[in-house]
Amino acid sequence: MLQKDINGGGRGFNRDEEEEEDEEGNRGDRDAWERTYTDERSWEALQEDESGLLRPIDNKALHHAQYRRRLRTASAVRIQKGLIRYLYVILDFSRAATEMDYKPSRMAVMAKQVEAFIREFFDQNPLSQIGLVILKDGVAHCLTDLAGSPEAHIRALMGKLECSGDASLQNGLDLVNELLNQIPSYGHREVLILYSALCTCDPGDIMETIQKCKKSKIRCSVIGISAELYICKYLCQETGGLYYVALDELHLKELVLEHAPPPPAIAEFAISNLIKMGFPQRAAEGVVSICSCHKEAKVGGGYTCPRCKARVCELPTECRICGLTLVSSPHLARSYHHLFPITPFNDLSPSVLRYSQNSAKNCFGCQQSLQNPGNQRVSCVTCPNCKHIFCLDCDIYIHESLHNCPGCESFKHSTNAVPMEE
Amino acid sequence: MTSVSSKLPTDDVSLLVVIIDTNPLFWTTLNSNFGFSEFLSHVLSFLNSILLLNQLNQVVVIATGISWCDYVYDSSTCVSKRAETLLDKLEEFVEKDESLSTEDSADGVAPSLLSGSLSMALCYIQRVFRSGSLHPQPRILCLHGSPDGPGQYVSVMNAIFSAQRSMVPIDSCVIGAQHSAFLQQASYITGGVYMKPEHFDGLFQYLSTVFATDLHSRSFLQLPKPVGVDFRASCFCHKNTINTGYICSVCLSIFCKHQKKCSTCGSIFGQAQLQDSSTPDKKRKTPSQ
Ligand SMILES: [Zn+2]
Numbered sequence: 066m067l068q069k070d071i072n073g074g075g076r077g078f079n080r081d082e083e084e085e086e087d088e089e090g091n092r093g094d095r096d097a098w099e100r101t102y103t104d105e106r107s108w109e110a111l112q113e114d115e116s117g118l119l120r121p122i123d124n125k126a127l128h129h130a131q132y133r134r135r136l137r138t139a140s141a142v143r144i145q146k147g148l149i150r151y152l153y154v155i156l157d158f159s160r161a162a163t164e165m166d167y168k169p170s171r172m173a174v175m176a177k178q179v180e181a182f183i184r185e186f187f188d189q190n191p192l193s194q195i196g197l198v199i200l201k202d203g204v205a206h207c208l209t210d211l212a213g214s215p216e217a218h219i220r221a222l223m224g225k226l227e228c229s230g231d232a233s234l235q236n237g238l239d240l241v242n243e244l245l246n247q248i249p250s251y252g253h254r255e256v257l258i259l260y261s262a263l264c265t266c267d268p269g270d271i272m273e274t275i276q277k278c279k280k281s282k283i284r285c286s287v288i289g290i291s292a293e294l295y296i297c298k299y300l301c302q303e304t305g306g307l308y309y310v311a312l313d314e315l316h317l318k319e320l321v322l323e324h325a326p327p328p329p330a331i332a333e334f335a336i337s338n339l340i341k342m343g344f345p346q347r348a349a350e351g352v353v354s355i356c357s358c359h360k361e362a363k364v365g366g367g368y369t370c371p372r373c374k375a376r377v378c379e380l381p382t383e384c385r386i387c388g389l390t391l392v393s394s395p396h397l398a399r400s401y402h403h404l405f406p407i408t409p410f411n412d413l414s415p416s417v418l419r420y421s422q423n424s425a426k427n428c429f430g431c432q433q434s435l436q437n438p439g440n441q442r443v444s445c446v447t448c449p450n451c452k453h454i455f456c457l458d459c460d461i462y463i464h465e466s467l468h469n470c471p472g473c474e475s476f477k478h479s480t481n482a483v484p485m486e487e
Numbered sequence: 488m489t490s491v492s493s494k495l496p497t498d499d500v501s502l503l504v505v506i507i508d509t510n511p512l513f514w515t516t517l518n519s520n521f522g523f524s525e526f527l528s529h530v531l532s533f534l535n536s537i538l539l540l541n542q543l544n545q546v547v548v549i550a551t552g553i554s555w556c557d558y559v560y561d562s563s564t565c566v567s568k569r570a571e572t573l574l575d576k577l578e579e580f581v582e583k584d585e586s587l588s589t590e591d592s593a594d595g596v597a598p599s600l601l602s603g604s605l606s607m608a609l610c611y612i613q614r615v616f617r618s619g620s621l622h623p624q625p626r627i628l629c630l631h632g633s634p635d636g637p638g639q640y641v642s643v644m645n646a647i648f649s650a651q652r653s654m655v656p657i658d659s660c661v662i663g664a665q666h667s668a669f670l671q672q673a674s675y676i677t678g679g680v681y682m683k684p685e686h687f688d689g690l691f692q693y694l695s696t697v698f699a700t701d702l703h704s705r706s707f708l709q710l711p712k713p714v715g716v717d718f719r720a721s722c723f724c725h726k727n728t729i730n731t732g733y734i735c736s737v738c739l740s741i742f743c744k745h746q747k748k749c750s751t752c753g754s755i756f757g758q759a760q761l762q763d764s765s766t767p768d769k770k771r772k773t774p775s776q
Pocket residue numbers: 356357358359360361377378
């Protein structure tokens with residue numbers, strides 16, 4: 066909290082200066098040495114220790130504390146997750162995006178973070194779809210339709226990096242509202258807006274549009290690039306989304322990636338349903354057939370629709386002939402770790418450790434020694450189920466990427482308990 | 488899916504994490520002239536040849552039993568008397584494994600704890616990644632024979648996706664009689680090599696020609712291609728392999744028949760008509776090209 070205030074204050078100070086510059090229409094009048102300091106904000110990498118001395122921030126402890134916070138919020142809201150998501154990302158590429166308080170510019174930084182977000186999103190939500198909308202010159206236009214391939218979105222975005230004119234929040238919301246009303250009822254409708262302007266230039270009453278979004282059960286979240294705006298806050302409050310203003314690039318990245326894991330599903334937001342799907346086999350190599358998606362003869366590769374036997378090139382997709390949704394089982398399995406999450410590990414203080422019977426000297430996962438050169442224990446954690454001890458690095462890796470506890474997986478009694486039988 | 492060659496520095500130093508299946512129930516079913524000791528002699532020669540190929544190469548061996556998994560050898564901490572150390576630890580491991588296993592093998596061969604040893608291998612590899620920018624290129628080799636344990640499906644897939652994200656290829660050499668759908672998918676998804684040798688007598692030959700090559704050299708070689716990968720799903724209700732099925736829209740559980748309620752997440756499928764994806768006409772967009 067304190068950190069945030071300090072940073073916020075720092076940013077406010079910068080902004081005042083830049084506004085003055087803008088009035089003069091000239092930004093080159095600051096000395097070079099001054100610029101290096103304001104650009105790098107090196108003072109933010111320092112913290113005070115107990116005796117009031119300045120120290121570089123202890124990254125490892127900080128990293129672990131951040132991760133614990135993420136884990137807590139993630140495990141607080143549990144099971145029902147909206148796994149089939151239809152998300153529009155609205156990017157504000159108005160004049161305000163040319164500002165250079167982010168290096169090299171707000172636009173470039175937004176594009177970079179959205180690219181990372183798109184990849185992470187499809188990794189975590191394999192059956193979901195994304196569409197991109199750009200706001201500029203007072204209008205909103207749809208850059209890509211809802212689709213499931215990350216590369217196509219990224220290519221389209223990187224080919225369209227230019228900004229001009231004003232941003233219209235209302236036009237963006239109206240467009241997205243219309244598009245999201247066409248999706249099937251089991252899907253979760255979401256909008257993520259990266260907004261850099263400090264105003265919105267609308268043709269009508271934006272309050273009406275916000276109520277329309279609310280009625281269509283579209284969850285709208287906004288990440289502000291510059292400063293807090295009442296209208297954005299109101300929009301998020303009304304539709305159940307999140308509103309944050311980024312402090313710097315790192316914070317922006319964190320805020321954007323927060324939207325990659327599926328949000329807690331609010332029961333009435335999407336109607337649960339059974340969807341019929343096909344699991345095509347990968348066709349044998351060396352067989353020539355005509356694919357239904359590109360209408361070309363291809364040798365080998367590809368998948369065969371189990372219902373109509375048409376050939377498609379990529380999964381997941383919808384069969385062009387019979388309309389069956391085609392997926393491969395790994396696509397589904399990618400999201401199963403949301404269903405069967407592993408419990409958070411407990412901290413082991415050195416004093417507890419001395420009396421515990423578990424005398425393991427090494428981390429169970431990576432075999433790293435848990436004693437520092439002075440023969441003292443370094444801080445470590447333990448799994449509440451299997452009681453094995455892990456180092457802090459393994460703790461993060463296990464919960465954020467692996468989603469298995471190596472200790473629990475290495476003992477028979479635990480693997481017998483099939484999670485679906487709860 | 489992932490190409491192995493994309494993230495390679497110029498060096499060809501490898502870290503090979505070998506996962507050995509010690510399942511006693513499996514090894515007794517194999518025909519008599521190729522037992523566990525013959526298998527081990529092939530593997531030991533192979534590990535020695537890896538360490539001789541480049542003096543910076545590192546080998547770690549993890550044993551997979553039916554009741555537990557453990558590290559049995561690490562070349563970075565053990566320099567002399569390699570074979571003896573490994574065999575001693577392995578014997579200790581197998582004895583403890585047998586004492587821990589209480590069930591008798593009434594219903595066929597029990598599966599080994601593949602998900603456990605894969606998870607341990609990945610934790611070890613992450614530690615090597617953390618050690619700095621100059622680390623050996625890691626890969627995992629599964630020498631596996633036991634049948635897949637359906638109860639491990641979710642955890643094995645979790646391990647595979649984590650390996651894919653860290654660009655660690657999983658090679659598999661299947662010694663058993665049947666193909667392993669787990670390892671087929673593991674190797675396909677992570678860009679490793681999957682092979683099931685015809686003759687076990689020549690195991691060393693297979694290991695040294697296919698699995699000894701470092702990641703850098705693989706781009707110049709013609710390695711065995713997968714014949715086909717079984718991507719069909721198995722339903723949560725009966726564990727049958729199915730071509731088409733029903734998916735819960737909330738949690739993506741797979742069922743072979745229509746249900747009223749999802750047994751995983753408890754969602755009730757209220758609507759009378761099935762949401763067959765072929766019915767909503769408004770959703771069918773005609774492709775523009
Ligand atoms: Zn095609």
